[in-house]
Amino acid sequence: MTEQSGPKELVRYAISAEQAGFDFEVSSDHYSPWLAAQGHAPNAWTLLGAVAHATEKVDLYTYVTCPTMRYHPAVVAQQAATLQILADGRFTLGLGSGENLNEHVVGKGWPTVQRRHDMLREAIVIIRRLLSGDLVDHKGDYFEVDSARIWDVPDEPVTLGVAVSGPRSLDAFATAGDHMIAVEPNGELVDGWHSARQATGLPGGGRVIGQIPICWDPDRDAAIARAHEQFRWFGGGWAVNADLPTPAGFAGATQFVTPEAVADSIPCGPDLDAIVESVSAYWKAGFTDIALVQIGDDGQEEFLAKAAEPLLAALRDAAG
Numbered sequence: 216m217t218e219q220s221g222p223k224e225l226v227r228y229a230i231s232a233e234q235a236g237f238d239f240e241v242s243s244d245h246y247s248p249w250l251a252a253q254g255h256a257p258n259a260w261t262l263l264g265a266v267a268h269a270t271e272k273v274d275l276y277t278y279v280t281c282p283t284m285r286y287h288p289a290v291v292a293q294q295a296a297t298l299q300i301l302a303d304g305r306f307t308l309g310l311g312s313g314e315n316l317n318e319h320v321v322g323k324g325w326p327t328v329q330r331r332h333d334m335l336r337e338a339i340v341i342i343r344r345l346l347s348g349d350l351v352d353h354k355g356d357y358f359e360v361d362s363a364r365i366w367d368v369p370d371e372p373v374t375l376g377v378a379v380s381g382p383r384s385l386d387a388f389a390t391a392g393d394h395m396i397a398v399e400p401n402g403e404l405v406d407g408w409h410s411a412r413q414a415t416g417l418p419g420g421g422r423v424i425g426q427i428p429i430c431w432d433p434d435r436d437a438a439i440a441r442a443h444e445q446f447r448w449f450g451g452g453w454a455v456n457a458d459l460p461t462p463a464g465f466a467g468a469t470q471f472v473t474p475e476a477v478a479d480s481i482p483c484g485p486d487l488d489a490i491v492e493s494v495s496a497y498w499k500a501g502f503t504d505i506a507l508v509q510i511g512d513d514g515q516e517e518f519l520a521k522a523a524e525p526l527l528a529a530l531r532d533a534a535g
Contacts, residue, residue: 218248219445220512222257222265228515229266233273235523240266241278241309241426241506246285246317249448250469251462255512260294267302275306278426278506279378279396281313283331285321288338289363292345295373296365304371309396309424310339311378315460325458332387333357339375339391346373376424379404380453390415394422397502398453405501425502427494428481430510431522435484441511442481443474450480481510487526491533498534505530 217225229240244259263275275298282291295308312331319325326334334357341360344351348368353360377392379385385404389395389411397404405423412419428446432438447469448456459465482489490507497505507526509518 216508217243217257217259217262218245218253218255220515221255222262224512225262226265226269228519230269231519233270235519236527237273239274239276239504241276244277244280246320248462249465250445251466252444260298263298264301267298273305275302276376277309279309279311281311281318282338282342283334284313284318284323288341288358289345289360292342293365296346296367296369299369299371299373300367304369306373307376307394308373309376309378310335314457319460328383332384336387336391385411390417394424396424398426400425400496400500400502402500422504423502424504424506425497426506426508427497428508428510429490430481430483431485431518432514433485438483439474439478441513442483443477446481446510447472447477487522487529490526491529494530495533
């Protein structure tokens with residue numbers, strides 16, 4: 216999570232996570248942290264290039280990049296192609312319609328939900344065309360591309376994951392991406408994704424990738440305090456989280472969220488069974504992959520050294 220650690224630390228954690236046995240690693244793509252207490256926001260693409268060089272086996276994802284405002288889709292396509300080559304085919308481009316927190320920095324305002332979806336849909340068309348290696352000209356409703364071509368095209372095609380959060384985004388993107396990304400264990404979303412793709416004759420077998428925050432620590436009270444300090448924003452839901460513009464806005468919106476409320480929604484402390492129970496909601500909903508966010512930079516090394524391997528074993532046993 217780029218919002219809670221510096222770039223060198225993130226590369227070091229990525230190496231340790233691969234050694235601990237994780238199958239894949241995802242990177243957020245932020246210009247600002249959610250809360251000032253998190254304190255970081257290095258560039259995701261520079262970071263992923265370093266991680267691709269420093270690791271050998273783990274799959275890598277952007278989770279997620281908004282290719283409509285802070286980045287032009289032609290630039291995202293070039294970044295994705297280059298990263299796929301550096302990663303030897305291990306990269307998946309995760310895309311979403313973005314958050315005001317990160318996209319407002321370029322001074323273009325913050326569009327309505329419908330406009331953001333329309334922009335993303337057009338951006339995906341451009342990205343796919345460019346990833347083919349063809350020369351592309353495009354003049355659409357939101358973007359123009361003038362005689363663009365990606366010269367270094369990876370042998371292994373870049374697949375696209377698209378973030379969805381409800382019926383509107385599901386309708387817009389179920390047939391646009393190869394994989395579904397979501398941050399809550401909603402089985403109706405998963406069923407709707409598969410049904411929409413089958414109805415149009417698209418192949419099945421894509422991944423359904425979820426995310427869950429955890430705060431492992433030998434001291435449960437310390438874990439709750441850290442989760443409250445750095446992750447109380449998470450409970451606002453994406454209708455709120457997508458629209459607030461600054462870390463100060465998130466601090467104000469969550470000033471009355473209590474540590475107890477955070478502990479009720481995020482597994483905190485040393486109990487691995489509690490984490491497995493929380494994750495189980497995702498595979499019961501039909502998710503194929505789960506990204507675990509260990510909250511906070513403090514304790515990250517201890518988590519990777521002491522808890523990661525037994526937790527992975529418990530999760531795999533429980534998932535069958």
